[in-house]
Amino acid sequence: MNEGETRKPIIVLVRPQLGENIGKAARAMLNFGLTEMRLVEPRDGWPNPSAGPAASGADIVLNRAQVYASTADAVADCAHVYATTVRKRGVTKPVVTPAEASSEIAAAQGRSAILFGPERSGLETEDVALARAILTVPINPEFGSLNLAQAVILCAYECSKHEGLVQPTQEDLLPPAPQEELDGLIAHLESMLEPKGYFRPEARAEATRRTLRGVLTKPAWNHLEVRTLRGVLSSLQREPRL
């Protein structure tokens, strides 16, 4: 994969329901030069016989599509994750338009992924928690009826505007660490907090974990910064040194 390809976003369909919609999303992607699709727990399994006919020839996208068991797995190697939502949620993350997101993605170091939720219900809160930013298409407030393929095509279209453009270089800036390094940091901290009762009462544990993840996801720390923080945690676990 050449450098141009790795600057294009990965389209992640989270728990898509109909194979037909997966095919339509593939067609929407390829119209604007996006080829990398990932599927998280597609409802009807994969491959899906309904996807091919709906893709209208975008088979290359479907054939290359990778299936993942969880959203976290699907974005583990991504430095920039966007969660598409129709409405605002109770999460305090930056909210960007497709145009803004595509500008960021074109200039970004490291891979980017855009998450799209199931047709009917959209992304779950824990999917959104993995993202650095919310991507929302500004839509008619009195008639919001964007289907999956339409949401995908608008994002793909905006990203295509940045193709062939000379991007400003950020060579002196390291990209955000891959998601799995961040997950390692979070798991390390949680393992230290668990025995201290930080996640009690149990009923609040999930919300507390989400809050903590939100605080630690926001910085977009790079590899070196994550390593520094892992060192901090290891140091705190040591016995005092006199």
Added chain:
Amino acid sequence: MNEGETRKPIIVLVRPQLGENIGKAARAMLNFGLTEMRLVEPRDGWPNPSAGPAASGADIVLNRAQVYASTADAVADCAHVYATTVRKRGVTKPVVTPAEASSEIAAAQGRSAILFGPERSGLETEDVALARAILTVPINPEFGSLNLAQAVILCAYECSKHEGLVQPTQEDLLPPAPQEELDGLIAHLESMLEPKGYFRPEARAEATRRTLRGVLTKPAWNHLEVRTLRGVLSSLQREPRL
């Protein structure tokens, strides 16, 4: 119709074939606040029973749609006519992108119309001849497979950028915490790291402090986030709770 409405383009479907596609186009339009559709010689007549279900509730667009006997009639009252084509033709007219056309339309005096051809064949040369400019969506040269509703939605989406549609706001995002709160967090962490020997050897202490401050300054955490992290540190200082 108020002034804002008359600045929005009229979507003209020239000899559309399937009622379903007319309905999908209506849905695409209304998502981005366009309500005026005109139909030139719809193949299966009008109204068409397949249009309503495909419009997913955008009935207002279908109910208001006007039928014309010719493309010239349909745009007789329009000052600015754009003809969408996939490929450039042997016509010498300006070629614009959806983004450029929507900027022109938003700034234009008089009504604007965007012509879309039949699903299979596209606009005829005589339709294109009515237009001041050709509107072409820059598409993957190796896979051009944009259907009618997709072409409509991209144009409607671009036009909506010039409308007062509700943009995603960031009002729910708090500003970064005051420096003294961040300093309090850093001092708290340093006081925990000090007895663990984190800042040794002494010669490296200052650089290590600077690195740590850099990592913790980058996130621009807000007041609540800093408070969460102070809680994390306090929890780590506690004795384990069984």
